[in-house]
Amino acid sequence: MLTIQNLSFSYGVIQVLDDITMVVPTGRITCILGRNGVGKTTLLMNVMGLLRPTIGAVLMGEHDLTDLAADRRSALGLGLVPQGRRIFPRLTVIENLRVALAARRQPTDRIPDDIYDLFPVLKTMSHRRGGDLSGGQQQQLAIARALVADPQVLLLDEPTEGIQPNVIQHIGTVLRHLVDERGLTIVMVEQYLDFVKEIGDRFFLMDRRRVVAEGLTSDLSADLVHRHLTV
Amino acid sequence: MTCARAIAGALVIVAACVCLERPSRTLQAAAPMEMRGTTTVAVVAALDVAPAAGETSAAASPSSAALPDWALETLQNTFAGLSAGSILVLLALGLSIIFGLMGVINLAHGEFMMVGAYTAYVVSESFKAYLPPGAFDYFYLVALPLSFLVAGGVGVLCEYLVIRHLYGRPIETLLATWGISLLLIQTARLIFGDTTSFTPPSWLQGGWRVIPGLVLPLNRLFLIGLCVAAVAAVYLLVQRTPFGLLLRATTEDRPIASALGVPTRWIDGLTFGFGTGLAGLAGAIVPLYDKLNPNMGQSYVVDSFMVVVVGGIGKLAGAVVAGAGLGFLTKYLEPWLQAVYGKLAVLALIIVFLQWRPSGLFPDRGRSAES
Ligand SMILES: Nc1ncnc2c1ncn2[C@@H]1O[C@H](COP(=O)(O)OP(=O)(O)O)[C@@H](O)[C@H]1O
Numbered sequence: 001m002l003t004i005q006n007l008s009f010s011y012g013v014i015q016v017l018d019d020i021t022m023v024v025p026t027g028r029i030t031c032i033l034g035r036n037g038v039g040k041t042t043l044l045m046n047v048m049g050l051l052r053p054t055i056g057a058v059l060m061g062e063h064d065l066t067d068l069a070a071d072r073r074s075a076l077g078l079g080l081v082p083q084g085r086r087i088f089p090r091l092t093v094i095e096n097l098r099v100a101l102a103a104r105r106q107p108t109d110r111i112p113d114d115i116y117d118l119f120p121v122l123k124t125m126s127h128r129r130g131g132d133l134s135g136g137q138q139q140q141l142a143i144a145r146a147l148v149a150d151p152q153v154l155l156l157d158e159p160t161e162g163i164q165p166n167v168i169q170h171i172g173t174v175l176r177h178l179v180d181e182r183g184l185t186i187v188m189v190e191q192y193l194d195f196v197k198e199i200g201d202r203f204f205l206m207d208r209r210r211v212v213a214e215g216l217t218s219d220l221s222a223d224l225v226h227r228h229l230t231v
Numbered sequence: 232m233t234c235a236r237a238i239a240g241a242l243v244i245v246a247a248c249v250c251l252e253r254p255s256r257t258l259q260a261a262a263p264m265e266m267r268g269t270t271t272v273a274v275v276a277a278l279d280v281a282p283a284a285g286e287t288s289a290a291a292s293p294s295s296a297a298l299p300d301w302a303l304e305t306l307q308n309t310f311a312g313l314s315a316g317s318i319l320v321l322l323a324l325g326l327s328i329i330f331g332l333m334g335v336i337n338l339a340h341g342e343f344m345m346v347g348a349y350t351a352y353v354v355s356e357s358f359k360a361y362l363p364p365g366a367f368d369y370f371y372l373v374a375l376p377l378s379f380l381v382a383g384g385v386g387v388l389c390e391y392l393v394i395r396h397l398y399g400r401p402i403e404t405l406l407a408t409w410g411i412s413l414l415l416i417q418t419a420r421l422i423f424g425d426t427t428s429f430t431p432p433s434w435l436q437g438g439w440r441v442i443p444g445l446v447l448p449l450n451r452l453f454l455i456g457l458c459v460a461a462v463a464a465v466y467l468l469v470q471r472t473p474f475g476l477l478l479r480a481t482t483e484d485r486p487i488a489s490a491l492g493v494p495t496r497w498i499d500g501l502t503f504g505f506g507t508g509l510a511g512l513a514g515a516i517v518p519l520y521d522k523l524n525p526n527m528g529q530s531y532v533v534d535s536f537m538v539v540v541v542g543g544i545g546k547l548a549g550a551v552v553a554g555a556g557l558g559f560l561t562k563y564l565e566p567w568l569q570a571v572y573g574k575l576a577v578l579a580l581i582i583v584f585l586q587w588r589p590s591g592l593f594p595d596r597g598r599s600a601e602s
Pocket residue numbers: 011016034035036037038039040041042043
């Protein structure tokens with residue numbers, strides 16, 4: 001179980017997150033919703049360890065992650081699919097996938113077979129440079145790259161941003177499959193409400209630096225959407 | 232990016248100061264031959280290898296030349312340029328990898344070279360003191376790897392103790408590496424005094440008589456060969472090994488690499504050690520044709536910074552081409568331009584170039600992009 005406890009964060013003097021507490025259920029898809037600039041990406045970065053909270057804690061199972069660097073968190077089973085995908089542009093597809101393998105204590109070359117079963121398009125592209133892929137292909141590569149490290153909890157930041165509908169559909173199917181069949185826990189920042197309602201289980205809604213609502217995605221009311229999401 | 236511009240500016244100023252302060256050493260370093268102001272090929276070849284001149288001068292005599300003088304001179308210049316460039320390439324490789332990964336401009340790079348040179352010196356003295364005379368010829372086989380390891384080890388130590396704490400603060404890092412360079416120079420001066428030298432192994436003395444009138448000194452041939460081998464090794468390490476993959480990933484996107492489990496702190500330390508180790512390797516070669524002194528690194532590092540700037544950061548091929556190019560240029564231009572002014576002219580050109588395209592030469596990558 002991933003827990004964010006009373007977490008606050010500031011960029012210099014500008015406070016972005018104020019006393020955020022979230023208890024993320026295991027084996028579910030939990031969505032984080034909120035308008036642009038409300039601090040969703042900043043929150044995921046704090047959870048991954050790429051930013052450090054001013055105060056507060058991040059716990060995973062029995063581990064207190066708060067003082068660990070990102071690579072240690074990765075070794076404990078936390079993975080990230082960042083906003084904008086951030087594929088290594090000059091590495092080939094297969095090299096992008098191998099980074100997590102090479103980082104292991106016993107480096108290995110073997111990319112798990114099921115990665116290509118989940119994302120067949122990557123197989124045909126394996127020697128193309130990451131930077132030459134289309135947005136949809138890059139998004140699939142970003143998810144595959146995080147999965148190679150074999151995470152228990154996967155953080156995804158706007159995986160549908162700028163992706164064509166059929167690829168969104170495919171990504172949704174894969175994510176749901178990973179959660180239902182393998183017990184992966186997913187925390188997903190997402191603005192695309194139909195997608196949230198289709199594949200998400202629970203949601204946290206953020207507004208003005210704080211969590212303002214939480215519940216089942218099926219209970220996400222028009223009133224909440226109107227007050228905290230429409231611009 | 233203003234910070235890259237500031238770094239570039241500081242670098243050029245430091246380079247200019249060093250260049251003005253020690254013009255004669257700069258010259259000797261890049262061009263020990265033409266310095267003597269002679270145009271006769273045979274004499275040039277002889278003087279090139281001052282400590283090992285005996286056989287060379289005997290072998291080369293203008294009267295037996297098979298080619299016209301101008302052709303011999305061109306060949307000789309090309310060869311000299313190539314060998315001068317080789318040292319620069321070795322230095323530039325390390326500088327470039329370190330900057331590409333960490334955004335650190337290592338002003339102490341030349342001093343790591345000096346550390347390598349003195350390591351070779353210590354090995355030579357130890358062989359003389361503790362081993363039978365017959366063993367002396369093999370000291371260099373021990374000295375080469377040891378120079379790499381010692382300079383690399385000192386590099387890892389400096390990274391761990393000092394530089395690691397200053398990432399993301401380019402100006403402080405720049406000053407810190409400058410401080411390290413002063414510290415290393417003073418330490419070397421305390422231990423070894425001002426100027427020393429060692430006798431190269433006999434198998435690196437003398438020359439290879441290609442055709443009558445053209446003798447290529449063995450030490451310089453060795454230098455070129457070693458440089459080629461080092462470039463190949465660096466290429467394989469970076470492109471073909473797991474470590475190289477992690478290095479490239481961290482260079483491209485440090486936070487994402489660490490989120491994928493890459494221990495970026497380790498990568499930084501090892502890479503810094505590897506880069507400074509390459510400088511140490513270059514340092515072990517210098518005493519084959521030149522004397523040692525604690526300041527020796529400064530004269531080379533200016534040129535190798537130029538190679539990095541011209542060749543492009545983190546670009547292996549760029550460093551090789553620019554290093555060889557600068558070597559050639561120096562050799563061919565020196566007859567026309569007085570060397571000091573030639574160097575200053577090149578520096579001025581680089582300053583202009585940096586004003587025109589600072590970001591093209593110092594891409595916004597590595598540590599500096601993190602925060
Ligand atoms: N590196 C940064 N430095 C300063 N402010 C930032 C930085 N990154 C984001 N911000 C600000 O923090 C707020 C939250 O940003 P972000 O977490 O990216 O929001 P979201 O992902 O919800 O759109 C925004 O107001 C943004 O302008």
